[in-house]
Amino acid sequence: MEKIIEVRGISKVYEKRKTKEKIHAVRDVSFYVNRGEVLGLLGPNGAGKTSTIKMLCGLLESDGGSISINGLDICKKRLKALEHISAVLEGNRNLYWRLTVRENLEYFAGNRGYSRKQIADQTDKLLEQFNLKEKENELVNGLSRGMQQKLAIAVALLANTDVILLDEPTLGLDVEVSYELRNILKTIVREEKRTIIISSHDMPVVQELCDRAIIINKGEVVIDDRVENLLKLFETRAYSIKLGEQLSPEQENKLLSIFPLSTYKASSHETIVEVNLEHGQDIYELFDLLKEEGTMVESIDRITIDFEQVFIQIVKGGKTHEMAPFI
Amino acid sequence: MKWLHLFNANFRKEYIELKRYLPNTIALVVTFYIIFLAAFFGIMFIGDPASFDTNVQYSIVSVVFWSLTMMTMNFIGYSVITEATRGTLEQLYMSPMGVWKIMLTRIVSQLGLQSVIMILLLFGAMLTSGQWLSLNPMTTIPIIIVTMISMVGVSFMIAGLAIIVKQIQAFLQIFQFVLMGLVFVPITVAPFLAFAPFVKGVNMVRTVMLENLTLTDLSLSDYGVLILNSLVYLILGLVVFDRCEKIAMKKGLLGQY
Secondary structure, X not given: OOEEEEEEEEEEEXXXXXXXXXXXXXXXXXXXXXXXXXXXXXXXXXOOHHHHHHHXXXXXXXXXXEEEEOOEEOXXXXXXXXXXXXXXXXXXXXOOOXXXXXHXXXXXXXXXXXXXXXXXXXXXXXXXXXXXXXHOOOEHHHOOHHHHHHHHHHHHHHOOOOEEEEEOOOOOOOHHHHHHHHHHHHHHHHHHOOEEEEEOOOHHHHHHHOOEEEEEEOOEEXXXXXXXXXXXXXXXXXXXXXXXXXXXXXXXXXXXXXXXXXXXXXXXXXXXXXXXXXXXXXXXXXXXXXXXXXXXXXXXXXXXXXXXXXXXXXHXXXXXXXXXXXX | OHHHHHHHHHHHXXXXXXXXXXXXXXXXXXXXXXXXXXXXXXXXXXXXXXXXXXXXXHHHHHHHHHHHHHHHHHHHHHHHHHHHHHOOHHHHXXXXXXXXXXXXXXXXXXXXXXXXXXXXXXXXXXXXXXXXXXXXXHHHHHHHHHHHHHHHHHHHHHHHHHHHOOOOHHHHHHHHHHHHHHHXXXXXXXXXXXXXXXXXXXXXXXXXXXXXXXXXXXXXXXXXXXXXXXXXXXXXXXXXXXXXXXXXXXXXXXXOO
């Protein structure tokens, strides 16, 4: 597969103005993005995600390493490289609120050197696709946040670049608009086959749209793998066991000593044990424990882990995983 | 061709915003008109009656130029501050055309639009005072255009500073009085001001208007100084802007406000 973005050993150090204390926001980060791939760039607040994104866009100069977009070094040939990348960085704040929806689309396209005539058809298509056609002549400050967010993404798409970077595309949106936006993005991913980098805290978006995820924590890449692999890795040995009766105090103590990460929830109407097994055969130990006092097992379900849980476990250091090598 | 599309987009945006922020535009024109009235009545009541006509004519040209100078020189700086506050500055920096080109097309558009406002202000001032200047557009327009190049250069310097020093608004407010001094002081009183931006040009236009001169009445050395001055300030402005952009990108200041 052709690599459209190659990031090699980039770092960024900030210096606090008053104390002169150095803060390593990004440390020796390397990764690549294949053409047509949808990559999730994730990390907790302050992990170095935004600095990485800004370096990718050429808005921030790295202190070391290199970034190439479509073979062009973003530091050395910034403007040429920007012909291949567009971004939504601050969502609805990326727009001119006293211009209409259509005027915004036309203005940003004009800033990339396109005439209104050149983009007329595509503008109409995007307005339809994002359900903004009826609002095309309304001022942006009169639109809902969801519509503004959709417009910001449409502006990025209109740039006709190979790579689109979406920073928090669903931030602050209600469930309905977030769902709508996710569906629009899914269609774009399927139909346009553009390379998209999504930075988000909205894990369902990442799980649904991304082929691969990179998790950054404390300025370093901690995971770089396909989303499906990560889900598999965390999913396989987690079980939820519904019991017919409550455990005795001795059983409960034993459970927690054998499986320290397990949870035991007992209420008047149901008793559930959730265990995350290191090895498959560990389940026999659990059965032995239940058998001791003849505890009835009503059902055993494998816990379907979602990407949010994967993310939390990785960031908390609950699981290590070998990263895909950088070639 | 890309330059043309860029210019079209920015001219259209400036025009639309001028219309949508019409109360601001009207307030600006009214403010300058009131300043002119203050100068006019000041001359009428406390000035020397013998030189009344000359003083009024001098004031008309000076006030009009001061307003034009202020609008031009502060324009890109304010533009950068506004974009940073809105959150659109980084989006402009994502343009493969380069921000200096965007700003240049914006300022040229603004100058076109402001010139219309300035002509209205000029005629308003002349009508109020009853003093009719020799506008002589064939002579004044070329000089004004070259003079504006130096103003654009300074505007880029201010914009560069605005990118890295965010609290530049206070400076800009004081700066308008510095500009006032530069516009109003005749170059004969302080010849070294010929090296300052736009002063030479303003003086030449004022002389043409007050003394009803033509292009050929001015010396070649005047033109030489004017053109050199404008080119030096334009180049200096673009260099300063470029340096400031690099500092901002190094320190991560572009998106901060």
